[in-house]
Every structure is written in structure tokens, then in C-alpha cells.
Amino acid sequence: MSHLPRLAAGLLLICAPLAQPQEKPASAPSSPRSTVIVNAQVADGTGAPLKAVNVRILGDRIENVGNFLPRQGEDVIDAKGLVLAPGFIDIHNHSLGPVDVGTTASLFAKPDDRDAALFKDPLAETQISQGITTVVLGPDGFSVWPIGHWLDQRRQNPAALNLALLVGHATVRAEVMGTDYQRKATPAEIAKMAQLVEQGMREGAIGLSSGLEYDLASYSATDELVAMAAAAARHGGLYMTHIRDEADQSFRALDEEIAIGERAPIRVEHSHIKLGTTGVWGKAPEYIRVIEAARKRGVDFLADCYPYDAWNATIKVLVPNKQYEDPKSVAQALADVGGADHVTIVRFPANEGYEQHTIADLARTAGITPVEMYIRIIREGDAAHTEADVIGQTMTEADIKAFYQQPWVMVASDGGIGVGGTHPRGAGTFPRVLGLFVREKHWLTLPEAIRKMTSLPAQQLGWKDRGTIREGAVADLVLFNPGTVIDHATFAKPRELSTGIDTVFVNGKVVWRDGKATGERPGRVLPK
Ligand SMILES: [Zn+2]
DSSP states (O other): OOHHHHHHHHHHHHHHHHHSTTOOGGGTTTSOOOEEEESOEEOOSSSOOOEEOEEEEETTEEEEEESOOOOTTOEEEEOTTOEEEEOEEEEEEOOSOGGGGSOHHHHHSOOOGGGOHHHHOTTOHHHHTTTEEEEEEOGGGOOOSSHHHHHHHHHHSOOSSEEEEOEEHHHHHHHHHTTOOSSOOOHHHHHHHHHHHHHHHHTTOOEEEEETTSHHHHTOOHHHHHHHHHHHHTTTOEEEEEOSOSSTTHHHHHHHHHHHHHHTTOOEEEOSOOOOSTTTTTOHHHHHHHHHHHHHTTOOEEEEEOSOSOEEEEGGGGOTTOOTTOHHHHHHHHHHTTOGGGEEEEEOTTOGGGTTEEHHHHHHHHTSOHHHHHHHHHHHHHHTTOOOEEEEOOOOHHHHHHHHTSTTEEEOOSOOSGGGGSSTHHHHHHHHIIIIIIIITOSSOHHHHHHHHTHHHHHHHTOSSSSSOOTTSBOOEEEEOTTTOBOOOOSSSTTOOOBOEEEEEETTEEEEETTEEOSOOOOOBSOO
8 A cells, every 4th residue: 555545544534533523432333434445456356357446344344346435534545556355265274283283293282272373473464464364274184172162262362364164184083093093993983083073063163174195194094084074064064185195196196085075975175286296297287187077077176276386294295105214115205206405394393403404405414315314304203203394395387387277276375374384385375376476477367366365265165255345245355566466485484474465454454554463353263
């Protein structure tokens, strides 16, 4: 926003008492003051071309959209040069807290609520500075438990943005099987897990998440997932999944995911779609054909994609056959991702000296081979009951572009605050798509990019009053400069804030302005 509109709004605030000296401000809370945003180009979230219309906000709702004039006494924001869009909905967000790191140990740690990332950082500046107004938490199979208590805590300590929560498959599996998880579940255990999923849904979860590439969940059979997805579907939930393999077995893992969607049946959100090893690089067109065939058969299937060529997960996902100390398996795994210089340790409580170094670098320093270095990191982690968190730079731009250009692929960060902030996607995703993919590379139009950030996730979540700008919708809104919006977070500085996002409204309240949080915390637990 330029200086002018703030000045104009400020002047109106100063002038209002002069115009009506008798009126007491005490009436304000029962009849909230309206705000009109004028001169913006409006991307309404549907993908329709930009429109020059005014938008009036009253309370937590959009009251009017059109070519009307502001009324006397209203706050006016002059948004000349800016685009007004619905608030961005991040359907895959890791701002939950310590349970959310993808390790089996984290599931048994039973963290205190005060460890919740949104408890420690309720203003969530790395999120709202991107224009994110709602985060969906608990992806990849890892959620808190029990669901209801945690959501109550969030209602009592609201954050700057809205949140919704998934019930995690691995979380429920750990509840039922305990440490005896390295096997298929029995029918009785599966029945118990399905009951817990239903309990989570009744307590406010919006669906089931899974992360089948992660250790604890990797032992589960397809039937177990179908039963749990069916339990979520009975309560209107979705199934969001980090599939069993994003590397050489990507196609087989995709087939399983589609089968779960068809058998449950349930709508499917494919998390962070990617082709992450040399063996499948360049195969996006084929992958897309499999998904389109399923969609034609009636499978309700959408996907999300983060705008980076590197992933972030635990070190063990690199070796799919779980032979973490077998030199041959490890050598194959490192070759598959393009070499040990493609893997950087970003978080390793057992030995922080390794952080921010590639496995290739660490091996050179230690005077050993990269394979030996990998095994050393596994052993040091196992001894300390932890696992290194790594970044693997293993995706190709051609595949990312192909995915982004599909109408059923939305934008999601797979990042967040707290432990979700070790990859630049945690602070940069949405501005990066707008600045790099739209403005610089012309991969997609601005209205289409906005649709992927707003109405498409809202559709997947079944939310009718968010994700578009129309009369009566909730006033989650973002004003940004389409000529300058860009990310600044890097792998070395993953929490660097993005710029170009001017003003962010959550439920009608301004949470971000002038490059900083306003301190307002109007966030709600969604959908109710
Ligand atoms: Zn994941």
C-alpha cells in the first residue's frame, strides 16, 4: 500500500469525532465500523480476470462488491496499484509443534500444549506476511492427540490466522499399536484405529492425513488405510496423503493412493506432488495422465505442489528398503537423488555441527565416503533416539512446471513456523509463486495462481464462505503489489520474510500492515 491510503484512513479516523461530536464510541463493538477498499484490481479467487471493483468489509464479512462509493464516515483504503485477493489457504502446513517432525519418536513424546508452535508464535509473521490467512495442520500422518483438547486450547489462545486440523494416521496407529508397530495391524487393531479416527472427526478434525513414506506408517497395509479413510469419510472428511514413495516407485504409490480414494470412497488430496529421483525425472506428463484417468472415472482427486526443487524430510526416507546401514542400499539411495551433494542436513539434535552441511561436505571433512557418512549419521541419530532432518535437492523444473499448470494442482507450502521453518517454503511459498512463476516465468496467469491459493483449497475442504471475494463471504483478504511481491527466504535463511504483501485481513481484522504484524489475533478454529 502507498502512504496515501493510510493517510486517508487515518484522516477519516481523526475527522469522524468532529463530524459527529455527540456520538459515543461505546457503540462501536455492537455495530462495527465498515471499511471500503477502493481502486484495487480484484482477483476474486474463481480464476476470472481482474476486475476494478470496490469491496466493503463490515464486521467479519464482505458486505458489498461493486462500483459503489464509500459512505461518509467509513474507513477507506486506497489500494491503487494493488491486487485484492481472498486470503490464501495453506492446505499443508507444519505449524503444529514438536509432534510434527516426521519421526516415530516424536509420536511418543506427548508434548505439552505450550510446545505448540502457534502458542509460542501466535502472530505467525512468516505465514501472514505471505498472505496466508488459514493453515491446515496435521499433514503427513502426524497430528496431536486428543484432537478436541488441543483445538479448545487454540480457541482460548487464538492466533493471527485461522486453522483447521487433520487427524494423523501415524498418530492413531501409535495410539493403538504402541511401540509394536513394525508389522501389519490386525483386524481388531484396524477397527480400533477407525474408531479413533471417528473420535477425532467428532472432536473437530476435518479429515485424515497419512505419510506412508515415514517409518511408523510404512508398515501399514492398504486395507488399513481404506478402513481409516472410510471412517473419516463418514464424517465428511478428506484424505490427505504423502504417498508411500515419491521416488522410483512413485507410480505404484500413486496407484495405491487412487485405490484408497476409490475404495473408501473419499476425496483425495495428494500432498506435495513430485518426482524425486533420477529414475522418474521428466515423467510428469505420464504421472498427470494417470491422475486425469482417475479423475475421469470420478475419483475426487486434487493435489498440491510447493514451488521449490528441493524437499525436506527425515534422513531415513532416502533409503526405501530400510537397510540404513547397508552400504549397497545407501549407495543406491544417494545415486538416485543425484549424489550426496544434493542432500543437506538442516536439523540434527544429536550433532548440531552437521547442520547446514551436505552429506558430501561432511564426508570430505571426516575423510570418509559419503556412504560411510550417511551410516554414521544414522547411528548417531539412533543412539540419541532422533533422526536428522534433511533437504534433498532432487526435483526438476520441467516437472514442477508441468504440475503447476494442471488446473487440479493447488499451491501449498508444506512449511510453517517452528520445526516447519527449516525449508524456505515455510516463509516464501505464496509470494514465490506470484513473483517467480507468474511475473517472471509466465507459467500461469495471476487470476489462475490466486485460484490455486484460494477457491481450489476451499473447494477441497468443502468451505463455501471462504476462498472467494463475494458478498456474504468471510473477509479473509490480501492486498499485494503484483509488480514487487517476492520471497526472500533461502536454505541458509529460511525464515526471511517475503515482501510485497501489503495488508492482510483475517475475519475482517487487519493482522498485517506496513511490513509487520498488527498484533491482532482474530484467528478461528475452522470450520466451526
Ligand atoms: Zn509430506
